Amino acid sequence: MEQSATDSRTAEEWKHTACILCECNCGIEVRLGGPDGRRFEKIRGDDAHPVSRGYACEKPLRLDHYQNGPHRLTKPLRRRPDGSFEEVDWETAIRGVAADLAAVRDAHGGKSILYYGGGGQGNHLPGAYGATTRSVVGSIHRSNALAQEKTGEFWVGSRMFGAFTRADFEHAEVAFFLGKNPWFSHGIPRARTTLKEIARDPDRCLVVVDPRRSETADLADVHLRVRPGTDAWLLLAMLGTIVQEDLLARDWLAGHATGLEDVLPRFRAVDVAAASAACGVPEATVRETARRIARAKSVATFEDLGVQMNRHSTLVSYLHKLLFVLTGHFGREGNAFIPVGLMPLLSGGGGADRRTPVTGARLVAGLVPCNSIPDEILADHPERFRALIVESGNPAHSLADSARMREALRALDLVVVIDVALTETARLAHWVLPVASQYEKAEATFFNFEFPENCFHLRRALLPPPSGLFSEAELHARLVEALGAMPHEAVRALREAWGEGRTAFRAKFFELAGGDPRFVKLAPVVLFRAIGDLLPEGFAEGAAVWALCQVAAMQIGPSMARAGFSGETAGDDLFDALLAGPSAVVFSVEEWDGVFARVGTKDHRIGLSIPELFEELDGLAAEAPLAPSREFPLVLSAGERRSHTANTILRDPAWRKKDVEGALRVSPEDAGRLGIVDGGHARLVTKRGAVEVVVAVSDRMQPGHVSLPNGLGLDFPSPGGPVTAGVAPNELTSGEDRDWFAGTPWHKSVPARVEAL
Ligand SMILES: Nc1nc2c(c(=O)[nH]1)N[C@H]1C(S)=C(S)[C@@H](COP(=O)(O)OP(=O)(O)OC[C@H]3O[C@@H](n4cnc5c(=O)[nH]c(N)nc54)[C@H](O)[C@@H]3O)O[C@H]1N2
Numbered sequence: 110m111e112q113s114a115t116d117s118r119t120a121e122e123w124k125h126t127a128c129i130l131c132e133c134n135c136g137i138e139v140r141l142g143g144p145d146g147r148r149f150e151k152i153r154g155d156d157a158h159p160v161s162r163g164y165a166c167e168k169p170l171r172l173d174h175y176q177n178g179p180h181r182l183t184k185p186l187r188r189r190p191d192g193s194f195e196e197v198d199w200e201t202a203i204r205g206v207a208a209d210l211a212a213v214r215d216a217h218g219g220k221s222i223l224y225y226g227g228g229g230q231g232n233h234l235p236g237a238y239g240a241t242t243r244s245v246v247g248s249i250h251r252s253n254a255l256a257q258e259k260t261g262e263f264w265v266g267s268r269m270f271g272a273f274t275r276a277d278f279e280h281a282e283v284a285f286f287l288g289k290n291p292w293f294s295h296g297i298p299r300a301r302t303t304l305k306e307i308a309r310d311p312d313r314c315l316v317v318v319d320p321r322r323s324e325t326a327d328l329a330d331v332h333l334r335v336r337p338g339t340d341a342w343l344l345l346a347m348l349g350t351i352v353q354e355d356l357l358a359r360d361w362l363a364g365h366a367t368g369l370e371d372v373l374p375r376f377r378a379v380d381v382a383a384a385s386a387a388c389g390v391p392e393a394t395v396r397e398t399a400r401r402i403a404r405a406k407s408v409a410t411f412e413d414l415g416v417q418m419n420r421h422s423t424l425v426s427y428l429h430k431l432l433f434v435l436t437g438h439f440g441r442e443g444n445a446f447i448p449v450g451l452m453p454l455l456s457g458g459g460g461a462d463r464r465t466p467v468t469g470a471r472l473v474a475g476l477v478p479c480n481s482i483p484d485e486i487l488a489d490h491p492e493r494f495r496a497l498i499v500e501s502g503n504p505a506h507s508l509a510d511s512a513r514m515r516e517a518l519r520a521l522d523l524v525v526v527i528d529v530a531l532t533e534t535a536r537l538a539h540w541v542l543p544v545a546s547q548y549e550k551a552e553a554t555f556f557n558f559e560f561p562e563n564c565f566h567l568r569r570a571l572l573p574p575p576s577g578l579f580s581e582a583e584l585h586a587r588l589v590e591a592l593g594a595m596p597h598e599a600v601r602a603l604r605e606a607w608g609e610g611r612t613a614f615r616a617k618f619f620e621l622a623g624g625d626p627r628f629v630k631l632a633p634v635v636l637f638r639a640i641g642d643l644l645p646e647g648f649a650e651g652a653a654v655w656a657l658c659q660v661a662a663m664q665i666g667p668s669m670a671r672a673g674f675s676g677e678t679a680g681d682d683l684f685d686a687l688l689a690g691p692s693a694v695v696f697s698v699e700e701w702d703g704v705f706a707r708v709g710t711k712d713h714r715i716g717l718s719i720p721e722l723f724e725e726l727d728g729l730a731a732e733a734p735l736a737p738s739r740e741f742p743l744v745l746s747a748g749e750r751r752s753h754t755a756n757t758i759l760r761d762p763a764w765r766k767k768d769v770e771g772a773l774r775v776s777p778e779d780a781g782r783l784g785i786v787d788g789g790h791a792r793l794v795t796k797r798g799a800v801e802v803v804v805a806v807s808d809r810m811q812p813g814h815v816s817l818p819n820g821l822g823l824d825f826p827s828p829g830g831p832v833t834a835g836v837a838p839n840e841l842t843s844g845e846d847r848d849w850f851a852g853t854p855w856h857k858s859v860p861a862r863v864e865a866l
């Protein structure tokens with residue numbers, strides 16, 4: 110793909126793309142400018158985007174920090190024996206990485222090569238292309254951030270629905286947010302608009318479960334201010350109320366669910382008063398809220414990190430889903446649904462019977478639990494991981510216990526990092542392979558969860574990469590070539606067939622796919638080599654999406670037909686629409702009546718019974734929730750989303766106008782007791798580490814609860830040497846504090862103390 114900075118698309122025009130700072134991927138328009146025409150001078154919401162419809166929050170205005178910051182790497186780096194890096198040319202890097210990967214494979218088997226990442230909030234195509242290199246070197250184990258947040262929920266969803274569920278907040282009478290602060294973290298389309306609409310309407314009700322008076326709680330009709338880490342008891346009390354007061358959707362359950370007899374007795378026995386006391390919410394409020402949910406025509410719910418990175422998280426996911434299912438809030442407008450994806454990112458939550466090689470941790474959705482990764486490396490075990498490929502992820506910063514993660518990275522025979530920046534993880538790599546930014550290549554995500562109309566956005570490159578850089582598609586194509594695995598004959602044949610038209614191309618592709626299972630695994634790079642440069646300018650990396658469109662046409666044909674893509678050419682028509690659309694394209698249209706057909710259990714009924722979780726559930730009544738100790742009297746939530754946090758995508762601290770250091774929020778009561786003041790400094794100590802923090806005294810915090818933002822403590826190049834602002838939260842967290850089932854961490858309730866300085 111050849112592009113020049115002076116081509117037709119760099120004129121004084123707004124270009125359509127998407128924000129990459131959270132999973133919503135709102136459509137935005139960018140006006141480029143500056144001396145080299147590469148600055149993101151103006152940014153606005155894209156009215157043409159069918160989901161975000163012009164909406165954008167404050168964060169994308171700062172995207173120039175991502176695109177044009179001094180953190181961008183331009184040359185491959187190789188580690189010298191003394192630990193320093195040297196710049197090498199691409200020829201050397203590709204050959205070296207291919208040889209090193211092959212050496213690990215030959216010595217220990219491909220199963221010893223772990224792949225981490227594959228995409229962040231805005232880029233999922235690297236995962237598709239990276240799968241080709243993985244298949245050539247025989248890497249079967251993988252992990253990514255989902256395995257430190259969503260795997261418990263996936264597994265529960267797969268057991269109950271055979272799928273992952275989302276909910277329709279736009280039409281819901283009651284909106285229920287459990288450990289989720291959408292005012293800042295979004296996660297639903299046009300979050301603030303929707304929240305305000307619900308809050309304004311006297312017939313609708315916004316319920317927020319959060320120990321903190323979050324910005325979403327400010328708008329709420331009901332704020333259930335639990336004590337940190339006690340949501341399991343709150344849900345127990347709510348379910349106890351629903352069962353004991355007979356608020357169940359009995360008729361509906363009779364037709365749509367199985368296993369009711371297994372769960373009802375458990376909640377009939379609950380002491381609602383005791384469970385309410387355990388979570389610190391008045392019993393009357395618990396009962397009122399349970400009744401409000403049960404009686405509502407529609408209820409949409411969302412659980413997120415406040416509970417998913419917390420105690421009893423898999424059980425909480427189960428109780429949360431029981432809450433809306435037992436009250437009948439599934440499969441109708443304004444309630445929960447099963448999204449129909451172009452590429453079902455969040456399916457396959459089952460398979461927890463497969464285990465990791467060293468510690469035997471469950472591979473939910475095929476992912477190695479993030480908290481297990483160091484244990485799978487730092488073991489004297491023949492099957493330990495020996496090599497790690499990290500692509501678009503920063504595990505040395507984002508996973509529990511950074512110190513131990515660094516130790517694990519140092520213990521590996523080979524670490525290859527593919528990133529735009531010299532991250533905390535890249536610093537420990539043997540090879541760092543820089544790539545084009547998300548605005549210098551075609552990109553897309555599979556965070557497509559809308560209903561009844563779902564959209565996919567294949568974004569066109571806004572500008573060419575700086576010289577010497579290229580995309581992951583090109584990188585993996587080169588690696589596959591260097592490993593001697595590129596099927597050149599297939600590439601040639603497909604390229605030729607493209608010239609003959611789509612019918613010939615489809616026929617050739619499926620002929621090749623049918624003849625050789627290896628071809629299927631390499632299809633992304635084969636397609637990229639065959640047609641990448643034949644696609645419209647700026648779309649080369651979209652080549653693999655052609656195959657996704659074909660698969661979608663086979664798997665969700667009726668949904669696509671309702672969106673206007675039908676018949677033999679449905680897949681190609683969709684692909685062409687993606688290339689033509691200035692913005693996202695509606696690829697599937699559902700009917701609410703069809704939701705139950707998507708319930709993936711044997712009888713298409715919701716399975717209420719999950720016996721694996723009964724012991725934990727039944728034990729709650731006798732369990733004492735996390736209590737303050739003399740050593741650690743406080744509970745730390747390590748990693749809150751704020752106005753100026755975006756994981757580690759924006760590394761430049763200057764992108765934050767306020768709260769540059771990312772203050773520790775402390776209640777006025779605790780601050781007074783500890784003798785610390787707003788804007789002052791303090792020492793924050795956990796069993797794992799101690800750091801110095803800036804303090805913000807905030808009446809949003811309840812006494813005993815302190816909170817640090819996520820994504821800070823990154824180093825950033827500056828003329829006087831690297832600067833760091835704020836605290837990296839995982840210097841304070843521990844790997845063993847995790848859910849017994851899914852292995853997800855307890856970052857939101859870390860026992861801690863604060864000392865005045
Ligand atoms: N601005 C911004 N938005 C983002 C991101 C970002 O980095 N910055 N990251 C994106 C990503 S990757 C994700 S996963 C989502 C996460 O989105 P959220 O889960 O909404 O984000 P958090 O702020 O981490 O946690 C949500 C809330 O959990 C609360 N909480 C803490 N302890 C408890 C508890 O014991 N019980 C309950 N019920 N709540 C508790 C916190 O007070 C907080 O308000 O955000 C996405 N959006």
Ligand SMILES: Nc1nc2c(c(=O)[nH]1)N[C@H]1C(S)=C(S)[C@@H](COP(=O)(O)OP(=O)(O)OC[C@H]3O[C@@H](n4cnc5c(=O)[nH]c(N)nc54)[C@H](O)[C@@H]3O)O[C@H]1N2
Pocket residue numbers: 229230232235253254255257258414418500501502503504506507508509527528529530532544545546547581747748749755756757758819838839842856
């Ligand atoms: N204590 C604590 N820890 C947490 C959390 C918390 O709340 N508390 N939140 C967790 C959550 S929910 C998540 S999702 C994770 C997120 O953590 P990670 O999954 O590690 O992801 P990001 O911080 O989004 O980093 C993405 C990386 O991609 C790089 N990148 C950007 N564009 C490109 C590109 O085009 N190509 C390539 N190859 N790389 C690119 C960026 O430079 C960055 O290094 O953090 C988790 N860690």
Ligand code: SF4
Pocket residue numbers: 128129130131132133134135164165166167168169295296
């Ligand atoms: S809601 Fe998320 S995707 Fe949308 S503009 Fe804000 S950060 Fe970007």
Ligand SMILES: [Mo]
Pocket residue numbers: 254258
């Ligand atoms: Mo996340």
